[in-house]
Amino acid sequence: MDYVVDPTGHTADELAGRFGATVVDADTVFADPDVSAIVIASAAPTHTLLIGRAIEAGKGVFCEKPIGLGVHNVRETAKQIDRASLPFQLGFNRRFDPHFVALKARIDADEIGRPELIVLTSRDPQPPPISYIKECGGIIRETTIHDIDVARWLTGEEPNAVYASGAGLTSDAIRAEGELDTVAITLQMPSGAIIVINNSWRVVYGYDQRIEVLGSKGMLSVANRPRNLVSAWSSDGIRKETPDPFFAERYAESYVEEIHCFLRHLASGSMMSPSATDGLKALEVAEAAHESLITKREVRVAYDV
Amino acid sequence: MDYVVDPTGHTADELAGRFGATVVDADTVFADPDVSAIVIASAAPTHTLLIGRAIEAGKGVFCEKPIGLGVHNVRETAKQIDRASLPFQLGFNRRFDPHFVALKARIDADEIGRPELIVLTSRDPQPPPISYIKECGGIIRETTIHDIDVARWLTGEEPNAVYASGAGLTSDAIRAEGELDTVAITLQMPSGAIIVINNSWRVVYGYDQRIEVLGSKGMLSVANRPRNLVSAWSSDGIRKETPDPFFAERYAESYVEEIHCFLRHLASGSMMSPSATDGLKALEVAEAAHESLITKREVRVAYDV
Amino acid sequence: MDYVVDPTGHTADELAGRFGATVVDADTVFADPDVSAIVIASAAPTHTLLIGRAIEAGKGVFCEKPIGLGVHNVRETAKQIDRASLPFQLGFNRRFDPHFVALKARIDADEIGRPELIVLTSRDPQPPPISYIKECGGIIRETTIHDIDVARWLTGEEPNAVYASGAGLTSDAIRAEGELDTVAITLQMPSGAIIVINNSWRVVYGYDQRIEVLGSKGMLSVANRPRNLVSAWSSDGIRKETPDPFFAERYAESYVEEIHCFLRHLASGSMMSPSATDGLKALEVAEAAHESLITKREVRVAYDV
Amino acid sequence: MDYVVDPTGHTADELAGRFGATVVDADTVFADPDVSAIVIASAAPTHTLLIGRAIEAGKGVFCEKPIGLGVHNVRETAKQIDRASLPFQLGFNRRFDPHFVALKARIDADEIGRPELIVLTSRDPQPPPISYIKECGGIIRETTIHDIDVARWLTGEEPNAVYASGAGLTSDAIRAEGELDTVAITLQMPSGAIIVINNSWRVVYGYDQRIEVLGSKGMLSVANRPRNLVSAWSSDGIRKETPDPFFAERYAESYVEEIHCFLRHLASGSMMSPSATDGLKALEVAEAAHESLITKREVRVAYDV
Numbered sequence A, B, C, D: 001m002d003y004v005v006d007p008t009g010h011t012a013d014e015l016a017g018r019f020g021a022t023v024v025d026a027d028t029v030f031a032d033p034d035v036s037a038i039v040i041a042s043a044a045p046t047h048t049l050l051i052g053r054a055i056e057a058g059k060g061v062f063c064e065k066p067i068g069l070g071v072h073n074v075r076e077t078a079k080q081i082d083r084a085s086l087p088f089q090l091g092f093n094r095r096f097d098p099h100f101v102a103l104k105a106r107i108d109a110d111e112i113g114r115p116e117l118i119v120l121t122s123r124d125p126q127p128p129p130i131s132y133i134k135e136c137g138g139i140i141r142e143t144t145i146h147d148i149d150v151a152r153w154l155t156g157e158e159p160n161a162v163y164a165s166g167a168g169l170t171s172d173a174i175r176a177e178g179e180l181d182t183v184a185i186t187l188q189m190p191s192g193a194i195i196v197i198n199n200s201w202r203v204v205y206g207y208d209q210r211i212e213v214l215g216s217k218g219m220l221s222v223a224n225r226p227r228n229l230v231s232a233w234s235s236d237g238i239r240k241e242t243p244d245p246f247f248a249e250r251y252a253e254s255y256v257e258e259i260h261c262f263l264r265h266l267a268s269g270s271m272m273s274p275s276a277t278d279g280l281k282a283l284e285v286a287e288a289a290h291e292s293l294i295t296k297r298e299v300r301v302a303y304d305v
Helices: A012-019 A026-031 A044-057 A071-084 A098-108 A130-136 A139-155 A172-176 A252-268 A276-295 B012-019 B026-031 B044-057 B071-084 B098-108 B130-136 B139-155 B172-176 B252-268 B276-295 C012-019 C026-031 C044-057 C071-084 C098-108 C130-136 C139-155 C172-176 C252-268 C276-295 D012-019 D026-031 D044-057 D071-084 D098-108 D130-136 D139-155 D172-176 D252-268 D276-295
Strands: A037-040 A060-064 A088-091 A115-123 A161-167 A182-188 A194-200 A208-215 A218-222 A230-234 A237-240 B037-040 B060-064 B088-091 B115-123 B161-167 B182-188 B194-200 B208-215 B218-222 B230-234 B237-240 C037-040 C060-064 C088-091 C115-123 C161-167 C182-188 C194-200 C208-215 C218-222 C230-234 C237-240 D037-040 D060-064 D088-091 D115-123 D161-167 D182-188 D194-200 D208-215 D218-222 D230-234 D237-240
Touching (some): A026 A044, A037 A044, A037 A252, A044 A071, A044 A130, A071 A276, A088 A252, A098 A208, A098 A218, A115 A139, A115 D182, A130 A139, A130 A172, A139 A161, A139 A182, A139 A208, A139 A276, A161 A276, A161 D161, A161 D182, A182 D115, A182 D182, A182 D194, A194 D161, A194 D182, A194 D194, A230 B098, B026 B044, B037 B252, B060 B252, B071 B276, B088 B252, B098 B139, B098 B208, B098 B218, B115 B139, B115 C115, B115 C182, B130 B172, B139 B161, B139 B182, B139 B276, B161 B276, B161 C161, B182 C115, B182 C161, B182 C194, B194 C161, B194 C182, C026 C044, C037 C044, C044 C060, C044 C130, C060 C252, C088 C276, C098 C208, C098 C252, C115 C139, C130 C172, C139 C182, C139 C194, C161 C276, C230 D098, D026 D044, D037 D252, D044 D060, D044 D071, D044 D130, D098 D208, D115 D139, D130 D139, D130 D172, D139 D161, D139 D208
Parallel strands (some): A037 A060, B037 B060, B060 B088, C037 C060, D037 D060, D060 D088
Antiparallel strands (some): A182 A194, A208 A218, A218 B230, A230 A237, A230 B218, B115 B208, B161 B182, B230 B237, C161 C182, C182 C194, C208 C218, C218 D230, C230 D218, D115 D208, D161 D182, D182 D194, D208 D218
16 A cells, blocks of 8 residues: 655645555554555655654655754664664665766776866755745755765765855845855865865756766766757857756656665665765765854864764 | 557567556457557558558557558548548657757747758668668658658648759668668758758767758757766867667657647547648658659659649 | 059058058069969959969969859860969868868778768858859859868769759849859769758858768767857856857968968979869869759769860 | 067077067166066066066066065065056966956846856866976966956955865875865855865866856856867767867967057056056965965955055
């Protein structure tokens, strides 16, 4: 039996209808011995609680990022997950994008030698509402954390030190709340590689998701994907289409692939990735970046080992 | 009840299994009053026969191009379809490609004024087997016919005259049989617009499907789509990926969309397109192109009106 | 002593001033025994006469294309040049463009195997005045002849047969005079290679000069050059600059290089290229294309051998 | 009289020969009352001395960057130049690159609103010899200083604070000397704009010089220029040429233009730019970046006002 749970009730019926599932409450799910795994896609503050209940009930978990808010909270949950030895996969969807997967395969095949300088550009069309910004913990915990995960994944390294700089430029509300919408983060890796992340929450030309990895033997880059393949040649220039408008379009394939991957690993019992540890480490780097904003220093990342 | 029919038997079971259909023979399908429509994807020589049986049985038809081999044969079948007033859609899939659809919408919106010069590039990675080439009637009836349909569809015009030139360059077998693998066709349209089609059956860099439409106010073009978004920057240059390998990948969306369109029109009873007439007219142009190859003249297209 | 001659008198003084030359009449030039060579850049109808006088006077000649108007006239002059054994170079400037030179070097190095299908796109921003069109003999003799020369140069082959199709679309004057502004020409080469040339005299996006050469092992192409390297990313798309506006910008380097080449060969006494024969053969193909327009047939090229 | 001075004597004769100048010693130049201006292109440690002598002799100066080594030294010289009111232009050549000039004009015309996030990528094919690295003061004073100048020029702002991070990755010699070849620098501007500079001295694909300026209304970017316009389409992908190999090719036009600009301003008596103050301020930011490397903090820039 497939279940859909949605306390806010908005879309549960439609979703259940499309897939022949039943709308129930969470208790029913956790109590049903035939349920082997759950997918958590609720608001971030509910994640650790739901993960805890799933562990108690002995169920596998696919959890949208983040594991939770607050590094201590997340550390505790990550330990619980480890001890329970239950299947757990975190929704760092970019690891499943076919373009990034192709990039990583070529780095791993040593096409460009050792990565030395990585530029990660990830920019959203507009900021979320200020209420959401407050709730999610700001742009670094909401957006940059994806780039931090990509940095760890591509290099196989844990950042030593991080520096962050930012500004609130897009609205009075963001400035008034001391929030940021434009940030640049530098990560220093143990190999000496330097990773520069830049994020903005205001780009009028669509969702901008680019990667360049400069290595000792060459560079690999991933470009944006235009909405379609049409170009217009006029007296104003040669105009290609804008990139995909936002994450739902750009990462459509990765959302499908990460769930398929979860199901395959659930069936085979093999190790899951990205793991709770991946979620924790990315958060630890994000927290260090926040500390850097305040102290105006490079901050060495404090990993919980 | 959904049926799958396959006299050669190879893949019917697998296909039926995937969609919960039943493998039967053709007689069963035509005899079942609950069947409202059939999809013909068999070898080209069987098309007119199967269309004829569907008309007798009063069933709608989605038929892979071509309607049939031989212009007289196809004219007869097109008339039968017309008289029967049954739903009929021809598989000129390129009309459903989202990139070409976007192109046509912008031409129709007068973004570039009146089309004056159109270049259609469509090239396959390799020739089909010589037996298939003989059976399908050669590159113009097999491949160019798609471009002829695209030309008619984009301009809304019927070619006045056609000239064709070609060569057999890729194999001794093709040359020995007097077949061609490399052709250039020029269409003259009533508005004065000139359309240049070039086809090759040997391109090592993938399936090459490009369109440019030069109009009085500008140009619109459709590029190839690279397999993925990765570029490699080395001492040899900046290398993007090759285009999609062949039609199954390049036109994956159009195959889905044309069937959806057929189903929607079947349900609504609205007019279908591309129609049998579209199939006939494209063939009439292709036949004129063949005549041009032999007479080495421009050939005025003889439409059956 | 360097001389400038200009019977229309407009710019001779300025030009002479810039280079420390003296403005004189043509007789002075031909009479001066210290003059070793002349550059003919006057109106086309004067070319054969001036070449004749240069031959009499024993002077080398760099002559802007065409050698002259009228194929009989040009044949005669080409023979005179041959008999005189004087240095002669024709201004087919595209052979000196560094991009096209790089293309040819790579074809010659067998990077793509044997050329099988070549597409030459050369389009001007706007038509010349109707008076000039009449004088120059029309778009094929004025514009296409450059592409014919490029085709001969790139392949090292002489076209067997040619077909031309065209329309007058850009002005009533052009139509009224039976002139063309939009043409497509197909050349059949002895190797079986097919060459498709398309020309237009109305492109709003700048001077469009592109080449693609598809060979048995791959393709080489030459793109347009944007006016500058700036791109604009807006909600309308990603916009690159238009190509160079016209030939003076696009082929600036080739005009310099062809004169340097002439001077080097003049000094060394080595053979010059493009030769009078190159000019004659390109014209013979252009004349065959004109005949094709009238007869609506493929025309076999009549070379004077 | 034009003079060439070269104490190392290597190329003075050839250069003088090409331009009809005379090779002399420096004293002769400074003593000649007919000399109105000098161009200093000697080794960096000699710049301030030569500027001092030019000021004494009342001559205008075009000086290759930097003004000198050591911020105190440069401050002193900049003050001397100011007091002397003599023509002085510094060789920040990038301000004269036509592509960057077009970029700046479009920013100034408010095409993209207020700049919010700028990414400056400037990477060299290989490091200079270790002896030169020691002499020039390292990658930040040698290479990054150009990007700092571009940042100031494009925004019209003076950086408030700077953070730098770097590594020595390309050779044991560089590591042994504590030098860097890979750096990322973040500049915070008074408007809130963030500027991210990344430099490397090891890129196998040529000289990489790119700019992106994200503003509130869009983005403008400047791409690399390929060596030529040829692309190769093979089973390995679609390959464009590498960028210009190094600065002499990429900035050829800017070197010419900056000297023309100097001569025009010399003739007209108008204000020169980039000025000694531009040189000083860029150096002050570079020095702050160096301090940041050591203190591992954001450093507020100490301008001498």
